[in-house]
Amino acid sequence: MNLVTRLKRSVIFVLTLGVFGCASDNQNEPQAKYLVSDVAFVNGHVFNAEDGFVDNVFIVREGAVIANVKNLTSDFSGKIVDLAGKWVIPGLIDMHTHSYGNFIPNAKNDSPGTEVIAQRILKAGVTGFVDLFGYEKKLFEVRAKQRSGAFVGADMYTSLTCFTAPKGHCSEYGIPTRTVTTVEEVKSQMDDLAQYKPDVIKIVYQPTDDQPSISKEVFAQLVKSADEFGIKTIVHIKTWQDVRDAVEVGASAVTHVPRGKIPLDVPVLMAQSGMVMIPTLAVHNDFVNFLFDESVLDAPLLKQLVPESLIAAYKSQSLLEKYKDRKAEVEVRNRIAFAAVNAIHKAGVRVLVGTDAGNWNTVQGYSVHREMKLLSEAGFTPEEAIAAASTYATEFLGMKVGTNEGERANFVVLNTSPTKNILNTQDIAFVVKDGKVVVPKE
């Protein structure tokens, strides 16, 4: 061994000692734990569901957040992104959508399909969505494509199909459903569907509706069978009694807000059972705003998301004429729905943002922001509305997404404060998904 080699070896030995020595002798001394490829986001107001907005720094490595701390330490050697004056919220999730596209009144729908919608809604900061019924096979295929990384779109979750009675709700769209009338049928249908790994199970239960409904016995078996596969259930309901039944059979969530005042026992029952609610105020209640509040259709974000023909269709004089006499009546109905959601929220029930987009007076992506606005009209603070549209949704789905340590780095940077006005969630500077800026495209 020559001298140079010996010297090299001893240097390596000393360095090795040094590194390990640090870790074991002095716990306060920071280790060289950062890589040059790490990205630190500094000086922003950063949201988390527990504390609201905190002036923290978070560090992203390979699509995940590796630290969320008060200050950046001097050993940080990566890239720094200055978010001074900006507001950071987790990627938004639409918990109830039909991702084929958008309904347009009195015209051919805007139907680009799930793959295009999944890409488009990123512009609205929506980094995940739950499709609660469409063409089962198509949804299955697009989800596989999205997960394989074949295109960069919002994370797709889906029930794939809808469990309903023969000729029950869901069947009116001409799309095949999974119809069930007996407990035996439930078992075989669920066994079959489970092969395709639905992320949630969608059930239609509305025994007092004009359309046929599954029985309570079949409903109970659907929930039981889904439980056996470890899959959560989201139930389309119509009345407050349907909600009570959903609690009784142990469903995970109900979606929609029944008409009429909420009975006093319902919020308590829901809270005690741990049931989640996805009210979809957008589809029930935003109608009056689409028609009579100009700022809703003039929003800059909306223009980025839909063809001009959609906006023009809602602005049509004939539509305004048709509904102008019903404005007051609809507003009364809205207040009753808001009071119901408020009572449920106050009782401690987790409320999640869902839009039922694909239907009348909703727009894919945009309506997630409208739903947060409607929740704030129902008494949610901006922070509560943001948590309902992000962290609480991903918790329901069993995901960890946002800017806390250990979470996938899907987040939205806003130019203005959503705490002053929840509509400011639409003022998007950029959107990051899996650690990469996806809007505007890099």
Ligand SMILES: [Zn+2]
């Ligand atoms: Zn729906």
